[in-house]
Every structure is written in structure tokens, then in C-alpha cells.
Amino acid sequence: MADTPLPAILVVDDEHLSVEAIKRTLEDDFEVFTATSGAEALSILENQWIQLVLCDQRMQGMSGLEVLSEVRRRWPEVLRVIITGYTDPNDIIDLVNKAGIYHFISKPWHPEELLLVLKNGTQLYKLQREHDRLSVELKLLGPSVQNRLDEQRRQLREGFNFDNIVRSPVSPLNAACDMAARIAGFDVPALILGETGTGKELIARAIHYCSLRSDKPFHAVNCGAIPSELLESELFGHRKGAFTGAHAHRIGLLEQAHEGTVFLDEIGDIPQAFQVKLLRFLQEGEIRPVGSNSTLRVDVRVIAATNRDIAREAAAGKFREDLYYRLAISPISIPPLRERICDVPSLANSLLERVTARHDIKISGFTDEALDRLCAYPWPGNVRELENQITRMVILAEGRILSADLIEPHILRADGAQSPPEPLIDRFIGEGGLLRDRVERMEARIIRETLIRNRGNKSRAAEELGLSRVGLRAKLLRYEIEEPVKLSLISGDAPDDDP
Structure with missing residues (x-):
């Protein structure tokens, strides 16, 4: 494995002894180039990849200030360090303003201090080069990232689309989807009603991704799963020290979803004290984080959902009527499965x-x-x-x-x-044949389903059907019904053996 190249340093001093002393100190940690004049130093810089220049201040010909000023003009990425026995403030100001020095070292210099300064300098040079490289890469990558982001947004819009909600052509869900699709294009609150597990959040996401806010955030929160004392902090945020445990500022979901949509699931579970604050937000578009004395304006569309009969609760005073009417512009009812x-x-x-x-x-x-x-x-x-x-x-x-x-x-x-669905009955009746044949087909079906339901236990199946065990066995043979042994083994109920 090849050794890692050492950082390259150029030492410039018109005194040969000083140059040799510095070189001996640095040569174990750096690749050291030396020059005894400004012209020689510039010539080396033209032909070598130098990371840092260490230059004496007082030299014959070009001074250290002149050398480093020229280096700054022609090779601005190269770090510049001055070594001097003079501490005149005006000289230092000129070195900073004109030469842009990274550091200055006073004579007599100490080897450990010199090594530390130069190691830090070459590491900074390496980091600056890496930063420049990544900046260029990011500029080239920018359009590609934007294209991928646009593609992901397109996929979300197509995925959470009302046409992709699985249902049959005659489904009662069609009316709810049609209503939700109409509401999606209007920037108003929405209320979705339905039992738990009917897909209310799926409808809410479809509304969001079919709206003008589709490129903005969508955040969902289950109001019933958050303690009432923490719900305000979750939605509005809080300031550090607002309550015990508030060790830092927290941005609420409403602020995080600025220009997007917040889905408040199980809104019927929120306490009435918080209902007042939510109503004010819907009316004014302002929130006040817990522990703050000022309000924030946020632009968020609210979609709420509940599995309760919220209209009845509002009429009974268990839910604020004004909040209900603010949300229920056109309620969307999701039928149960x-x-x-x-x-x-x-x-x-x-x-x-x-x-x-x-x-x-x-x-x-x-x-x-x-x-x-x-x-x-x-x-x-x-x-x-x-x-x-x-x-x-x-x-x-x-x-x-x-x-x-x-x-x-x-x-x-x-x-x-316990009985076949109507389409199944219609299929048996419509297969044709004598009444006796149709009845036998239906009887065979009922016997098979009873065996499946009883996990292959023929004794229980016979008892349910009002047959003797021998009679059931005769019908199994007559109708060539296979016994569902596999299911019985899975459930742990072994089928009883034939006599």
C-alpha cells in the first residue's frame, strides 16, 4: 500500500542557516521546498503544488509582505504564514490587509509551536479544497436533485389519488370520494366522518395531494393518542421553560406544515378548552406557542376526522358547535366495510x-x-x-x-x-338441472362449509347438521368431499378419526 503524500510547504528566507534549521524541523511531517529569494519562491510556486508558504518578513529584494501579497494574488488558495522578529502593529495590519496572512510566528520560534501552526494550516487547506470540490459537485447535482424531488412529488400525487382508492364501480364509497374530490380544489377545512379503520387518513391524503398545496408538507396527528395537556404543545409548539421538561424551544406541527396541510384525526377527543384555541386559529390563522407572549401567523389547511357522531355531540354541548360548523362545510362520510x-x-x-x-x-x-x-x-x-x-x-x-x-x-x-352469499346461491340455482340435482349441489356445499367452519371435526359438523356420524360419512363419500385436515392441524384441533 502506497504511503499518503506529505503536505507540501515552501520556506522562504534569505538566510541559508535559517532555511536549513526550519527544514530539519519540518521534514518529517512535510515535503519541504526552500527558496532564498522572492523570485525563486514564485518560480517554485509556478511548478509545484504548494499548500502553505512560510516566509520571513525582512529579506533583501522582495520583502515578505511583497512575496505573500503576490502569492495571494496569483494563488489565493495557498495559505500564507509570516515569520518575523518585529512586532510593529502597522506592519501586522499591512500583512493582514494586503497579504491576507493565515498566521504570524515571532522569532525566536519554538519547534513545537511551528509544527502545530503549520499542521493546522495544511489541514485547513485540505478542508478548503474539499469544500470547494463539494460546492462544485453540488452545483452540478442541483438539477438532478430537483428532478428527483419533482418525480417523487409526481408519484405522491398519482399514488394518493381518488382514482387509486380501491373500490368497486357500484361501491357506496364512490359518493364519499366524489365529495372529497370536489372539496380538494377549494382551500377550506374538511371534516371526514367514519368508523375506525375505514381509511379516513387515506382520504385526507388524497385531498391534500389533489389540492394546490400538494407540493407542501402533510402532517398527521392522532389527537386521541396525545394527553390533553400536551396537545397544545404538539400543535402550537412551546418556548423553553414554558413548563416542566421544556428544555428547548419546540416548533409545533402547525408551524412545521406552513403552506401545507395538517390532518387532525379523532378530533372529537380534544378537550373543550383547546377547542377554543383551535377555533381561533381557524378564524385568524394565528397561533401562540405555549410560554410565548407573541403570536405567529401560519397558513395551514386543516382536515379533521372522527369516529364519533360529532353533530349529535355538538347539539348536546359535548363539542363546540362553532368549531363543528367551521370544520363541517361539507362533511365526508366514509361507509363501514x-x-x-x-x-x-x-x-x-x-x-x-x-x-x-x-x-x-x-x-x-x-x-x-x-x-x-x-x-x-x-x-x-x-x-x-x-x-x-x-x-x-x-x-x-x-x-x-x-x-x-x-x-x-x-x-x-x-x-x-352460515349460509352462502346471495351471488353464490344464484350461481347454484342458475347451473341448471333437475331440482334434485340442484338441491344436492347445495347440500354438498353446505356440508363442506360446515366442515371448514368446524376445523375438520366430523363429530361437531354432524351434530350441527343434525346428522349421525355414519350419515355424514356417507354423504362425504357420495359427494366426494375431501376433508380439510390441513386447517385442523393449523388451528390445533385435530380432526376426529373415522370409526
């Missing part, structure tokens, strides 16, 4: 793509039976519960298709899962 079961297949496949990408797993989709079971469940936890269920199915899956035997028991045992 149980009211838009038609969206479940599309949502399930979209969530499956997200989950498999997150965990780097290759799964191609669901069986028809699995989708039927997912569509039969009311999903009290809405989209969030559906995503959790699909994540579980992906974790337990052993093949490339997610089957119904991976679904949790409480979903299979749900009331809605």
Missing part, C-alpha cells in the same frame, strides 16, 4: 399485493371459496381488520393460493358465514 361488501374482493387482492411485497412472499391470489368467506363476514374492524386477516393467511400459507382453511375460526363461524 360491512356496508360495501362489494369492495371486499378488490380490497383483498390489493391488500394481498401490499402484504406479499412487504414480506417478499410470492402468492398469486385467493380461492373462490376464500373470497366467499371473506365477503360473508361483517368486518367490525373495517379495512384494518381485513388487512390483519390477510397478513395472517399469508403467514400460514404453504402454497401460492390462499384457501378458506387459512381464515380464522371466528370469521368462519360468523352468522353471515
Whole structure:
């Protein structure tokens, strides 16, 4: 491995003995060039890459001031150090103003002091060169960074778009999306209503990225998750010493989101004392950080959301009516998932793509039976519960298709899962054939679903169907129904053995 080159220094003095003494002191740490006149020094600088010039003040011919002034004019990046036995203030002022010296060393000089000054000087030279190089690179990089930033903004606008919100053509969610899209273009507050897990924040982001503020910040805060005494500090900020633990100034989210959007989730949980301050901000556009005597003007659009019946609470005096009417210019109601079961297949496949990408797993989709079971469940936890269920199915899956035997028991045992969905019934009826054939097809389907719901336990399935164990076995053989053993093993309930 090659040695790192030593920093190059030029020593200029018209006394040979002085030059040799300095050279011996420095040659272990520097590559030392020497000159005994100003003209010789300038000639060396023309041909060598010198980082620092150490020059005597009083010399015959060109003085140290003249030499270093010329160096400053022709090679301004080279650091200049003067060594002198004179301390006339006027001389020092001239050296600083005309030659721009980095340091001056008094005679007689001390070796350790000389080494320290020159090492610091060459390190400063190195840092200055690196700074200059990076400055040039940043100028060249600037357009590239801007292009990448513009591309990221474009992707956000396209990603958080109402057209990309997963739903079916006849979904009840379409009306909410249409209303949100209309509001997005108007710079007014918005209020989103809906149960937990219905996707209120997704709608809020779509409003932001479809608005004129799309290139500005979007900040979300869950008001219900922050203690009431800290919520004001979180949104408005505080000054150092405003309360116990306020060891430094804090910029609130409203100030951070200047010219952008703040999403206040679960706004129904904020205390009434703070509702007054939030109302004033919406009316005046001013905030007062905790512990401050002055106000700040900020330009922020507020989108609020709640899972409560906030209109009823406002009428009952539990939420300020004036704040409610300030937010509820055109309330956007997000229907729960149980009211838009038609969206479940599309949502399930979209969530499956997200989950498999997150965990780097290759799964191609669901069986028809699995989708039927997912569509039969009311999903009290809405989209969030559906995503959790699909994540579980992906974790337990052993093949490339997610089957119904991976679904949790409480979903299979749900009331809605005890009979096939209407589209499934229509399919059996519409397949044609004699009434007896259609009834047998329906009977086979019911037996299979009952076995799945009971995790392959034939005794429990027979009891639920009102059959004897022998009768159930006969029907399994007649309809050639395979027993879902795999699901039973996953759940921990081993299927009972045949007699």
C-alpha cells in the first residue's frame, strides 16, 4: 500500500542557516521546498503544488509582505504564514490587509509551536479544497436533485389519488370520494366522518395531494393518542421553560406544515378548552406557542376526522358547535366495510399485493371459496381488520393460493358465514338441472362449509347438521368431499378419526 503524500510547504528566507534549521524541523511531517529569494519562491510556486508558504518578513529584494501579497494574488488558495522578529502593529495590519496572512510566528520560534501552526494550516487547506470540490459537485447535482424531488412529488400525487382508492364501480364509497374530490380544489377545512379503520387518513391524503398545496408538507396527528395537556404543545409548539421538561424551544406541527396541510384525526377527543384555541386559529390563522407572549401567523389547511357522531355531540354541548360548523362545510362520510361488501374482493387482492411485497412472499391470489368467506363476514374492524386477516393467511400459507382453511375460526363461524352469499346461491340455482340435482349441489356445499367452519371435526359438523356420524360419512363419500385436515392441524384441533 502506497504511503499518503506529505503536505507540501515552501520556506522562504534569505538566510541559508535559517532555511536549513526550519527544514530539519519540518521534514518529517512535510515535503519541504526552500527558496532564498522572492523570485525563486514564485518560480517554485509556478511548478509545484504548494499548500502553505512560510516566509520571513525582512529579506533583501522582495520583502515578505511583497512575496505573500503576490502569492495571494496569483494563488489565493495557498495559505500564507509570516515569520518575523518585529512586532510593529502597522506592519501586522499591512500583512493582514494586503497579504491576507493565515498566521504570524515571532522569532525566536519554538519547534513545537511551528509544527502545530503549520499542521493546522495544511489541514485547513485540505478542508478548503474539499469544500470547494463539494460546492462544485453540488452545483452540478442541483438539477438532478430537483428532478428527483419533482418525480417523487409526481408519484405522491398519482399514488394518493381518488382514482387509486380501491373500490368497486357500484361501491357506496364512490359518493364519499366524489365529495372529497370536489372539496380538494377549494382551500377550506374538511371534516371526514367514519368508523375506525375505514381509511379516513387515506382520504385526507388524497385531498391534500389533489389540492394546490400538494407540493407542501402533510402532517398527521392522532389527537386521541396525545394527553390533553400536551396537545397544545404538539400543535402550537412551546418556548423553553414554558413548563416542566421544556428544555428547548419546540416548533409545533402547525408551524412545521406552513403552506401545507395538517390532518387532525379523532378530533372529537380534544378537550373543550383547546377547542377554543383551535377555533381561533381557524378564524385568524394565528397561533401562540405555549410560554410565548407573541403570536405567529401560519397558513395551514386543516382536515379533521372522527369516529364519533360529532353533530349529535355538538347539539348536546359535548363539542363546540362553532368549531363543528367551521370544520363541517361539507362533511365526508366514509361507509363501514360491512356496508360495501362489494369492495371486499378488490380490497383483498390489493391488500394481498401490499402484504406479499412487504414480506417478499410470492402468492398469486385467493380461492373462490376464500373470497366467499371473506365477503360473508361483517368486518367490525373495517379495512384494518381485513388487512390483519390477510397478513395472517399469508403467514400460514404453504402454497401460492390462499384457501378458506387459512381464515380464522371466528370469521368462519360468523352468522353471515352460515349460509352462502346471495351471488353464490344464484350461481347454484342458475347451473341448471333437475331440482334434485340442484338441491344436492347445495347440500354438498353446505356440508363442506360446515366442515371448514368446524376445523375438520366430523363429530361437531354432524351434530350441527343434525346428522349421525355414519350419515355424514356417507354423504362425504357420495359427494366426494375431501376433508380439510390441513386447517385442523393449523388451528390445533385435530380432526376426529373415522370409526
